[in-house]
Amino acid sequence: MTVSEFLGDYLFRARHQGFPVTADGDTVTGLVTLDRIKHVPASQRDRTRLADIACPLADIATASPQDPVADLLPRLTECADRRALVFSDGHLAGIITPSDITQMIDRLGLVRSS
Numbered sequence: 001m002t003v004s005e006f007l008g009d010y011l012f013r014a015r016h017q018g019f020p021v022t023a024d025g026d027t028v029t030g031l032v033t034l035d036r037i038k039h040v041p042a043s044q045r046d047r048t049r050l051a052d053i054a055c056p057l058a059d060i061a062t063a064s065p066q067d068p069v070a071d072l073l074p075r076l077t078e079c080a081d082r083r084a085l086v087f088s089d090g091h092l093a094g095i096i097t098p099s100d101i102t103q104m105i106d107r108l109g110l111v112r113s114s
Contacts, residue, residue, distance in 0.1 A: 003037055003045040003053070018083045018095055021054040028092050030054030033081045055079040062087055069101060
């Protein structure tokens with residue numbers, strides 16, 4: 001999919017800022033963020049594929065649902081705007097964002113102070 005196709009067909013229906021990029025509809029190859037999309041000049045959006053601007057999977061922190069967040073935090077990179085991909089049984093289960101981690105810490109603080 002090109003950046004133009006994404007902007008026209010998906011952006012306004014999505015509430016997220018990070019999107020997995022797949023090779024065959026199932027195999028995750030990277031992650032594209034709105035920040036990375038914003039850096040594509042309007043004149044190049046018709047011929048720039050999301051895969052071309054995505055942060056490659058090798059450069060993204062990954063985890064399983066059982067992994068402690070504390071182990072994940074130091075591995076978050078700017079390439080993916082500090083997002084991590086969560087895989088379960090080899091399939092993408094979700095994306096963790098910095099705000100997800102902040103919300104979790106806030107909730108833990110409420111539970112502990114009860």
